[in-house]
Amino acid sequence: MHDDRIRELIGSSSRGPSGAGVDDAIVVDDLAKRYPNGTEAVRGVSFRVLTGEVFGLLGPNGAGKSTTMGMLGTLVRPTGGRATVAGHDVVEAPRQVRRSLGFAMQEVGVDDLATGTELLILHGRLHGLSRREAARRAGLLLELVGIGDAARRRMGDYSGGMKRRVDLASALIHLPPVLFLDEPTEGLDPHGRAAIWAALDRLKAELGMTILMTTHFMEEADRLCDRIAIVDHGRIVVEGTPEELKGQIGAADVVTLEDVYLNSTGRELEVAA
Amino acid sequence: MSSATWLLTRRTLIQLPRNPMVLGFSVAPVLMMFVVFGALFESVKHLPGFPTDNYFEYLAPAAVLMTTVPGIANAAVGLATDIQSRYLYKLLTMPVSIGSIMAGRLLADGTRLFIQGGAVLLLAIALGAQIASGVAGALLMLLIGALFGIVTFGVLTANLALKTKDPQAVQAIFPMAFLLIFLTTAYQTEEQVPSSALRAVISINPTEYVLQAMRDLTLTGFDWGSIGVAFAVIVGLGLVGLPLTIRNYRSVYR
Numbered sequence: 001m002h003d004d005r006i007r008e009l010i011g012s013s014s015r016g017p018s019g020a021g022v023d024d025a026i027v028v029d030d031l032a033k034r035y036p037n038g039t040e041a042v043r044g045v046s047f048r049v050l051t052g053e054v055f056g057l058l059g060p061n062g063a064g065k066s067t068t069m070g071m072l073g074t075l076v077r078p079t080g081g082r083a084t085v086a087g088h089d090v091v092e093a094p095r096q097v098r099r100s101l102g103f104a105m106q107e108v109g110v111d112d113l114a115t116g117t118e119l120l121i122l123h124g125r126l127h128g129l130s131r132r133e134a135a136r137r138a139g140l141l142l143e144l145v146g147i148g149d150a151a152r153r154r155m156g157d158y159s160g161g162m163k164r165r166v167d168l169a170s171a172l173i174h175l176p177p178v179l180f181l182d183e184p185t186e187g188l189d190p191h192g193r194a195a196i197w198a199a200l201d202r203l204k205a206e207l208g209m210t211i212l213m214t215t216h217f218m219e220e221a222d223r224l225c226d227r228i229a230i231v232d233h234g235r236i237v238v239e240g241t242p243e244e245l246k247g248q249i250g251a252a253d254v255v256t257l258e259d260v261y262l263n264s265t266g267r268e269l270e271v272a273a
Numbered sequence: 274m275s276s277a278t279w280l281l282t283r284r285t286l287i288q289l290p291r292n293p294m295v296l297g298f299s300v301a302p303v304l305m306m307f308v309v310f311g312a313l314f315e316s317v318k319h320l321p322g323f324p325t326d327n328y329f330e331y332l333a334p335a336a337v338l339m340t341t342v343p344g345i346a347n348a349a350v351g352l353a354t355d356i357q358s359r360y361l362y363k364l365l366t367m368p369v370s371i372g373s374i375m376a377g378r379l380l381a382d383g384t385r386l387f388i389q390g391g392a393v394l395l396l397a398i399a400l401g402a403q404i405a406s407g408v409a410g411a412l413l414m415l416l417i418g419a420l421f422g423i424v425t426f427g428v429l430t431a432n433l434a435l436k437t438k439d440p441q442a443v444q445a446i447f448p449m450a451f452l453l454i455f456l457t458t459a460y461q462t463e464e465q466v467p468s469s470a471l472r473a474v475i476s477i478n479p480t481e482y483v484l485q486a487m488r489d490l491t492l493t494g495f496d497w498g499s500i501g502v503a504f505a506v507i508v509g510l511g512l513v514g515l516p517l518t519i520r521n522y523r524s525v526y527r
Contacts, residue, residue: 098368109363113288126367
C-alpha cells in the first residue's frame with residue numbers, strides 16, 4: 001500500500017478514523033453465546049481493546065473466536081453478558097455499532113455480479129457517503145489493495161485472494177474507527193498473506209485504526225497484534241502482549257507464541273505456510 | 274422509499290441484464306406456452322357461453338399470472354444466492370435494515386415482472402386480443418398479478434431460501450407455481466370443466482379469484498366487485514405470509 005494514498009484518503013474525511021471518542025474502543029464483559037441446540041460457543045468472555053490498538057483473538061477452529069466477533073459485529077445475538085463497540089451497546093444500539101465498524105469477514109461476502117468499483121460505491125453510499133465521495137474513495141482503496149486494474153471487472157471473475165482484498169477495501173470505505181478482521185489471511189498463499197499484512201501495517205501506522213482480528217496463525221498474531229487473547233473452548237485462557245505471554249514461559253532460550261499456546265491449552269495450532 | 278431501499282433496488286435492477294439466462298428463461302417459456310396453448314385450445318371459444326371470440330383474450334390474464342407467480346421466485350433465488358455467498362451477512366454489518374434489503378429486492382423484481390407481464394400483454398394484443406379496460410386496466414392487471422405473485426409464490430420461495438440457503442432448492446419448486454394456475458379456469462370456463470371434484474378445488478383456489486378480476490379487466494372493463502375480491506385475497510394472504518417471512522428473515526441473525 002502507498003502512504004500517500006492513505007493520506008489522501010484520510011484527507012477526505014471530516015474526522016480521523018481513530019476518533020471513536022472513547023478510550024476503550026471495545027469493551028466486552030462476560031459475553032456468552034449458547035445456541036438453541038445447547039452448544040455453548042462462547043462461555044463468558046471479557047476483554048478491552050484500547051483505541052488505536054490491534055487486538056488478536058487467537059485459537060483453533062471452533063474455539064469461539066468468530067462467534068465472539070459475530071456478536072460484536074451485531075450478526076450473532078449474545079445470550080449473556082454485554083459489549084460495546086465505539087461506545088455503543090451491540091444489542092441496544094446495533095445500527096450505531098454498524099456505523100462505527102468495518103467488518104471483513106472470514107467467508108468473504110462479495111457480490112459476484114457487481115464490479116469491485118460498484119460494490120465499494122454501494123457500500124459507501126449505504127454508509128451515508130455522497131456518490132462522488134464514495135466513488136473517489138472506492139478508486140483510492142481499490143488501488144491501495146492492488147485491485148486497480150480489475151476494478152471494473154465483475155467479481156465473479158476474481159480469485160479468492162482478490163475477493164478478500166476487495167472485502168477489506170469495502171470494510172474501509174467509510175473510514176470506520178473500528179475494524180474487524182475475521183481470519184484475514186485464511187486460505188491465502190504466502191504472497192497474498194504478505195500483501196494483507198503489509199496493508200494492515202499501513203492502516204495501523206497511518207490511520208491509527210482500532211483493529212480486532214481473529215487468527216489461528218501464530219506468526220500473524222505475533223507480527224500484527226499489540227495484545228493477544230488466546231481462546232479455547234469458548235473461554236479466554238490467557239491475555240497479554242506477545243512479549244508478556246512469551247515471558248510467562250520464559251525458561252527456554254527462544255519462546256514463541258506457539259509455546260505459549262501449547263502451555264496454556266495443551267493443543268496444537270496451525271503454523272502459517 | 275428510504276435511500277438504502279433505493280440503493281439496493283438499483284443494485285438489483287442494474288444486475289438484471291447481467292444474468293440474461295434468468296431474464297430470458299423466466300418469460301420465454303410463458304410466451305411460447307401462450308402461443309401454443311392459444312392455438313391448441315382455440316376451439317373452446319366456439320362452445321356455447323364462452324365469453325369472447327378471441328381465445329388469446331381469454332388466455333392473456335392466465336399468461337400474466339404464469340409470468341408473475343413463478344417469476345417472483347427469481348427474487349428468492351437471488352436471496353438464496355446472497356445467503357450462500359455470504360453477501361447478505363456483509364449487508365447486515367452495515368447500517369441497513371432487513372426491511373430495506375427485502376424491499377429493495379421486491380421492488381426490483383416487481384419492476385421486472387411488470388415489464389415481463391407487459392411483454393405477454395403486448396403479444397396478446399399482437400395476436401388480436403383487446404384489453405377492454407385500456408392501458409389503465411392493463412397496468413392494474415399487472416399490479417394485481419405482481420402482488421399476487423409476491424404474497425403466494427414469493428412468500429413460499431423466500432421462506433424456502435431462508436431455510437435452505439440453497440438457490441437450487443428454490444428453483445426445484447418452480448413447477449408448483451404452474452399447478453396453482455392450472456387448477457383454475459385459466460384455459461376454459463367453469464362450465465367446461467368436466468369434473469365436479471375439480472370444480473370444487475377451483476372454487477377454493479385463491480388464484481381463481483385473482484384471475485377472475487384480471488379476466489374482467491381484459492374482457493369487460495373495470496368490475497370493482499371482482500377487483501375488490503382480488504385485493505382482499507392478496508391482503509389476506511399477505512397478512513399470513515409476510516410476517517412469517519419477516520420472522521424467518523430475522524433468523525439470519527443467529
